[in-house]
Amino acid sequence: MNRKLILTIFYLSFCILNCFASHIIGADLSLVRTGKSNPNYKAVLHMYIDEHKQGITENNPLEIVLLYRKRDNKxxxxxxxxxxTPKHLxxxxxxxADFFDIHLFAKKMSKEIFLDPNLYDDDGGYYLIFDRCCRSPLITNIDNVGLASxxxxxxxxxxxxxxxxxSPEFTVPNGEYLCKGKPFxxxxDVTDAEGDEIKYKIVEPLSGYTGNGNSFFVNFTPQTTYYPVKWAAGYGLNNQLPGNPSLSIxxxxTISLTPTETGFFNFAILVEEFKNGIKVGSNIRDYALPVLNCPNTTAPSKPIITYQGNPINQTIEICAGQTIKLExxxxxTWVFQWKNNLDNILDAALNNISVKDSGTYRVVKSFKSTCAEESESEPVKVKIIDLNSKVKIIADRLEACEGEKILLKLENVSQTADWYLGSGFIKKDKSLIADKSGDYSAKVVSTNPTCPTVKDNILLKIYPKPTISIPNVLGYQICIGDNLxxxxxxxxxxxxxxxxxTVPISGATDSKLNVYEFGNYTVKVKNTTGNCEVExxxxKVTLKTSCGSISFGSTDNIYLPNTFSPNNDGKNDDWQVYNLDKYPDAEIFVYNRWGDPIFYSKGNTIKWDGKYKNELVPVGIYIYILDLKTVGFSPIEGKLTVLY
Incomplete structure (x- = not known):
C-alpha cells in the first residue's frame, strides 16, 4: 500500500480520537523559498487555537495542504x-487576558518540498488549499460556527x-483583545523575500468543504469555487467587526477601528503581491479578535525605560555581540510586557529585559491582580554598531580643478559620519561636498564609549587653473598685408x-600666435599637472581704418566711387569699379565696421548691388581693399558710403 496513504489513514484514525474539536481561531498559509536547490520551497501553516478546545500539549501528527493547477484544478x-513546537500568544x-479567560496559542506546521520549475510552468499559475473544520464556538459573527470550516x-x-x-509570509500576531469604545x-503585516509591492485588503473569510457531513480534516475533491462564510444575522463584509470608525487596514x-459591540469576531485579510504592476500571487489570513467590556479603572503610571539607572533619550547604541539590560x-503590584517593533516578546514579563538585538523597544505596565487599563512607555531605539563593519568613502573623483567640487559619500547609506579635513571638523552628515585639497576623513562615532570609532580617509587634490593674459578691451587693428x-x-x-x-587653428600650440587675418581669436590653456583648462x-582683430592708400598713375584712370544708393530707384543703384581692363586678376574686398567681409569680387568687371546674404546692408561707411594682383602695385584701401 502507498506509504503516504498509510500515513494519511493513520492520521485520520488518530484524529477521530484526538483532533475533532471546534478550536480554530485563525490561520494563515505561506510558500517560501528555502535558498536551497532541492528542496527549494517550504510550505508553512500557522493555526491559532482556542486553548479551551485544544490544549497546547495535545499533538496532531500532521495537517494536509493540497496543491492544484489553476487551469484544470488538477x-x-x-x-x-x-x-x-507551539507557542502561546x-x-x-x-x-x-486571564481575567477574561482568553488563552490562545500558535501552532506552526511546515514541510520542505521540491517544486520543479519545468513542471510548475503553467502560465495560469497554481494554488494551495487548506480546508479544515472547525472554528471556535467563541466566534460571534458566523452562523453555526461550530461546524464551519x-x-x-x-x-x-x-x-x-x-x-x-x-510568497508573502505573515508574522505571528500578538495576543490582543479590544475594549469596546476604545480606539485599537x-x-x-507580512515579510516578502523579494521586496515586491504588497497590497492589503479586508475580505470575507472563506468556508471550505470539510465538516457538515464531510471529513473534518481534509477534502480531496477539487473545487472550482470557495465561498465566503455564512454570516450570522447583522454581520457581513462591511460589518465583520462592528466599529465606528469601522474596521480598515x-x-x-495595520488594522484599526473603534469597536462598538462585544463578542468574538472573525474577519480576513487578503495580501496581494505585484511585480512591476502585475499581480503574481496572493494569500489570506483568517483571524478572530475578542471585544470586551473593559473595566473603567485608572491605569498605572507611565513606565520609563532606563539603562544603568539613567533614562534613555530615544536611542541607545550597543556593540555587536554586546548584551545590555533595559529596566x-x-x-x-505591577506586571510587565516588553515589546520589540510592536511585537510582544515571549516570556518578557519582568521589569527588566536583556537586549542584544536592534529594534524599537517598549514596555507595557499593568496591575498584577486587577484588570485595568495598561500604560506604555515611550519607545527606545536600540542600534547595533557592528565591530566588523567598515566605513568606506566613495568619491566621484580624486582630482578636480579650482572652482569644481567633489562629492564624498559613504558606501553604507545607513551610516552618518563626522567629516574632517585634516584635524578640522566640518560637519556630521551622510555626505560632503569638497572643494579644497587635503586629507579628508569620515568617522562613525558611537554614543556607547565601549564601541570603537571606525573611520576611512581619502586624499583629494584641487589644482589651480592656468593663469592667462587678458585681451585688450579695445581690440587689435591691422592693415591689409600686415600681421601682429x-x-x-x-x-x-x-x-x-x-x-x-571658435575653430581650432592647426599647429597653433604656442603661447604666441602671429595673425594676419581679421577675426576673433581665443586661446585654451591647460596645465600639465592637473589637466585643468581655461579659455x-x-x-578681436579688425581692419585698421587709418591705413594709407596707394595712388595709380594718371594714365590708369581707375575710378572707385565713394558713395552709392542701392534703393532700386534707377539712379546710382550699384557700386562699380571702372577702368580695370588692364587688370583681369584684380580682387576687391568690402568690410563692415567690425572687419567682417561682406562682399568679394574677382576680375576686371566689378559691380556690387549693396547686398549681403541677399539683404541690403545698412546705411553706413564701409572699407574696401582693391588688389590689382600686379607687380609694383600695392593694395588700395578706401572708404565707401552706402545711402538710401
Missing part, C-alpha cells in the same frame, strides 16, 4: 505538514516564469591651443 501534490496585559487559498505563478518567487490598532498592514521601576603677435602667459607647465572664430576672452 491535483499536483499532497503536502503533509509536520507540527513544530503573548498579551500585553496578561492580567486582563476554515479555508485558506494561496495562489502563486509559473515558477519557470518567476523562478525566484516566494494591530499590525497584520492601511498600506503597511523600568518595579513594584510587586597675440600673446598669453608662457609656462613650461602649460599647453596651448589657439582658435579663430581666454576674445582677441
Amino acid at each position: 491535483l499536483m501534490m499532497q503536502i503533509d505538514l509536520q507540527q513544530e 503573548s498579551f500585553k496585559n496578561k492580567t486582563c 476554515t479555508a485558506l487559498l494561496l495562489e502563486f505563478p509559473s515558477l519557470k516564469k518567476y523562478p525566484n518567487y516566494s 490598532q494591530m499590525t497584520m 492601511d498600506s503597511k498592514g 523600568t521601576s518595579d513594584d510587586p 603677435d597675440l600673446k598669453t602667459i608662457e609656462s613650461p607647465n602649460y599647453t596651448y591651443q589657439w582658435l579663430k572664430n 581666454s576672452e576674445e582677441f
Whole structure:
C-alpha cells in the first residue's frame, strides 16, 4: 500500500480520537523559498487555537495542504505538514487576558518540498488549499460556527516564469483583545523575500468543504469555487467587526477601528503581491479578535525605560555581540510586557529585559491582580554598531580643478559620519561636498564609549587653473598685408591651443600666435599637472581704418566711387569699379565696421548691388581693399558710403 496513504489513514484514525474539536481561531498559509536547490520551497501553516478546545500539549501528527493547477484544478501534490513546537500568544496585559479567560496559542506546521520549475510552468499559475473544520464556538459573527470550516487559498505563478518567487509570509500576531469604545490598532503585516509591492485588503473569510457531513480534516475533491462564510444575522463584509470608525487596514498592514459591540469576531485579510504592476500571487489570513467590556479603572503610571539607572533619550547604541539590560521601576503590584517593533516578546514579563538585538523597544505596565487599563512607555531605539563593519568613502573623483567640487559619500547609506579635513571638523552628515585639497576623513562615532570609532580617509587634490593674459578691451587693428603677435602667459607647465572664430587653428600650440587675418581669436590653456583648462576672452582683430592708400598713375584712370544708393530707384543703384581692363586678376574686398567681409569680387568687371546674404546692408561707411594682383602695385584701401 502507498506509504503516504498509510500515513494519511493513520492520521485520520488518530484524529477521530484526538483532533475533532471546534478550536480554530485563525490561520494563515505561506510558500517560501528555502535558498536551497532541492528542496527549494517550504510550505508553512500557522493555526491559532482556542486553548479551551485544544490544549497546547495535545499533538496532531500532521495537517494536509493540497496543491492544484489553476487551469484544470488538477491535483499536483499532497503536502503533509509536520507540527513544530507551539507557542502561546503573548498579551500585553496578561492580567486582563486571564481575567477574561482568553488563552490562545500558535501552532506552526511546515514541510520542505521540491517544486520543479519545468513542471510548475503553467502560465495560469497554481494554488494551495487548506480546508479544515472547525472554528471556535467563541466566534460571534458566523452562523453555526461550530461546524464551519476554515479555508485558506494561496495562489502563486509559473515558477519557470518567476523562478525566484516566494510568497508573502505573515508574522505571528500578538495576543490582543479590544475594549469596546476604545480606539485599537494591530499590525497584520507580512515579510516578502523579494521586496515586491504588497497590497492589503479586508475580505470575507472563506468556508471550505470539510465538516457538515464531510471529513473534518481534509477534502480531496477539487473545487472550482470557495465561498465566503455564512454570516450570522447583522454581520457581513462591511460589518465583520462592528466599529465606528469601522474596521480598515492601511498600506503597511495595520488594522484599526473603534469597536462598538462585544463578542468574538472573525474577519480576513487578503495580501496581494505585484511585480512591476502585475499581480503574481496572493494569500489570506483568517483571524478572530475578542471585544470586551473593559473595566473603567485608572491605569498605572507611565513606565520609563532606563539603562544603568539613567533614562534613555530615544536611542541607545550597543556593540555587536554586546548584551545590555533595559529596566523600568518595579513594584510587586505591577506586571510587565516588553515589546520589540510592536511585537510582544515571549516570556518578557519582568521589569527588566536583556537586549542584544536592534529594534524599537517598549514596555507595557499593568496591575498584577486587577484588570485595568495598561500604560506604555515611550519607545527606545536600540542600534547595533557592528565591530566588523567598515566605513568606506566613495568619491566621484580624486582630482578636480579650482572652482569644481567633489562629492564624498559613504558606501553604507545607513551610516552618518563626522567629516574632517585634516584635524578640522566640518560637519556630521551622510555626505560632503569638497572643494579644497587635503586629507579628508569620515568617522562613525558611537554614543556607547565601549564601541570603537571606525573611520576611512581619502586624499583629494584641487589644482589651480592656468593663469592667462587678458585681451585688450579695445581690440587689435591691422592693415591689409600686415600681421601682429597675440600673446598669453608662457609656462613650461602649460599647453596651448589657439582658435579663430571658435575653430581650432592647426599647429597653433604656442603661447604666441602671429595673425594676419581679421577675426576673433581665443586661446585654451591647460596645465600639465592637473589637466585643468581655461579659455581666454576674445582677441578681436579688425581692419585698421587709418591705413594709407596707394595712388595709380594718371594714365590708369581707375575710378572707385565713394558713395552709392542701392534703393532700386534707377539712379546710382550699384557700386562699380571702372577702368580695370588692364587688370583681369584684380580682387576687391568690402568690410563692415567690425572687419567682417561682406562682399568679394574677382576680375576686371566689378559691380556690387549693396547686398549681403541677399539683404541690403545698412546705411553706413564701409572699407574696401582693391588688389590689382600686379607687380609694383600695392593694395588700395578706401572708404565707401552706402545711402538710401
